[in-house]
Amino acid sequence: xxxxxxxxxxxxxxxxxxxxxxxxxxxxxxxxxxxxxxxxxxxxxxxxxxxxxxxxxxxxxxxxxxxxxxxxxxxxxxxxxxxxxxxxxxxxxxxxxxxxxxxxxxxxxxxxxxxxxxxxxxxxxxxxxxxxxxxxxxxxxxxxxxxxxxxxxxxxxxxxxxxxxxxxxxxxxxxxxxxxxxxxxxxxxxxxxxxxxxxxxxxxxxxxxxxxxxxxxxxxxxxxxxxxxxxxxxxxxxxxxxxxxxxx
Ligand code: 13P
Numbered sequence: 001x002x003x004x005x006x007x008x009x010x011x012x013x014x015x016x017x018x019x020x021x022x023x024x025x026x027x028x029x030x031x032x033x034x035x036x037x038x039x040x041x042x043x044x045x046x047x048x049x050x051x052x053x054x055x056x057x058x059x060x061x062x063x064x065x066x067x068x069x070x071x072x073x074x075x076x077x078x079x080x081x082x083x084x085x086x087x088x089x090x091x092x093x094x095x096x097x098x099x100x101x102x103x104x105x106x107x108x109x110x111x112x113x114x115x116x117x118x119x120x121x122x123x124x125x126x127x128x129x130x131x132x133x134x135x136x137x138x139x140x141x142x143x144x145x146x147x148x149x150x151x152x153x154x155x156x157x158x159x160x161x162x163x164x165x166x167x168x169x170x171x172x173x174x175x176x177x178x179x180x181x182x183x184x185x186x187x188x189x190x191x192x193x194x195x196x197x198x199x200x201x202x203x204x205x206x207x208x209x210x211x212x213x214x215x216x217x218x219x220x221x222x223x224x225x226x227x228x229x230x231x232x233x234x235x236x237x238x239x240x241x242x243x244x245x246x247x248x
Contacts, residue, residue, distance in 0.1 A: 003222055004163060004206055004229030005246045006037040006123065007236030008063065008091065009044075018044030022051035024239030030057040034246055035229075037089050037123070038236075039063045042077055049086020061089025061123070064097060067107075067114035079118035089121040093145070095169045099129070105148040113152040121161040123208070123231070124149055126190070130170035139189050142166070146193045158198060163206040165231040166190055171211025173233060180224060183209055187226035215241060218248040 013021065018040045030036050036058045040048045045060055052058040062085075066076035082090060092115065093108035108124070115122050126145040128138050146164070153162075166186050171178050178186070187207055194202035209221050210231030221227055236242040 001228070002033055002035050004035050004037060004208060005242075006039065006061075006165070006208065006210075006229065006231045007242055008039045008094070008210075008231060008233050009041060009237060010063070010096070010233060011041060012237055013040060013044055015044045015047050019047040019051065021237070021239045022048040025243055026051050026058075028239070028243035028246070031247055035059070036246055037061050039089070039091055042082075042085075045082065045085040045087050053086070059088045059121075060086055061091060061121070062087045063091050063094065065090045065092070065111055065115050065120070067110040069118075079115055079120055082120065083118075087120070089123060090115045091165075092122055092124050093149070094125045095127055095167055095172055099169060105145060108145075109149045109151055112149045113154065116157045116161060117154050119157075119161075121163070123163045123165050125165045125167050125210070125231070127167040127169050127172075127211070128186075133168070133170065138186060142186065142189050143193050146190065147197060150197050155198065155201065158205065159201045163208060163229070164190060164194070165208040165210050167210035167231060173212070175212050177212040177214075177217050177221075178209075180220065183221065183224055183227065187224070191226045213245065215244045215248060218245045222248065 039061045049060045062082040066073050092111045097103045112124050128141040132141050168178050190207050194205050206228035208229035208231045209227050213230045213232045214235045
């Protein structure tokens with residue numbers, strides 16, 4: 001099975017910087033058992049998409065989306081705007097949107113179902129805070145985040161166009177990667193929840209791990225049960241380090 005290696009560039013890189021990184025990445029190629037998705041800032045989506053135009057292995061996505069076709073939503077971005085810029089994917093529910101910008105499960109759910117219905121591939125991010133983990137709430141938090149998001153999902157699009165990224169909040173940007181046992185446990189909970197809610201199709205939804213992924217832990221993480229890919233932040237900003245992770 002092809003594993004998905006995704007790059008979240010967050011609020012880094014101007015258009016010219018993103019285009020340069022994309023060109024550098026394009027030179028490295030993608031092995032047959034990997035697919036790559038790059039999430040640049042909105043302003044750089046078109047530049048990055050141009051570099052990978054026609055590619056069957058590298059896709060581009062938006063880091064967020066608003067759940068309406070258009071309207072008076074200052075600062076937001078629509079599915080049509082993303083698609084025309086060259087994005088075929090979108091992230092929803094990233095922990096920085098949930099915890100820095102205050103997005104609640106319901107809003108994340110609305111974005112997720114809207115984007116899927118509008119023909120974007122969605123990577124829904126879930127994950128617990130350190131406080132929740134220490135309070136023994138891992139399973140409850142992941143189940144809640146997944147269940148809420150699934151209330152209105154168009155099930156016909158789930159099989160091919162949906163992925164989940166498990167990103168423990170305490171491992172994001174901290175250098176503190178989750179231990180193998182912690183990743184195994186969280187991915188098993190996620191997998192079971194998906195199978196319980198959507199049945200057969202849910203059992204096949206790719207579940208990626210994210211949080212301080214680096215070259216020295218990428219190969220071990222991706223070899224774990226139920227880990228179908230990686231969502232990389234800091235280590236995806238330099239083309240060389242991301243290319244090494246893609247090839248790990
Ligand atoms: P880091 O890899 O920098 O920890 O970021 C992870 C992340 O948030 C990817 O979406």
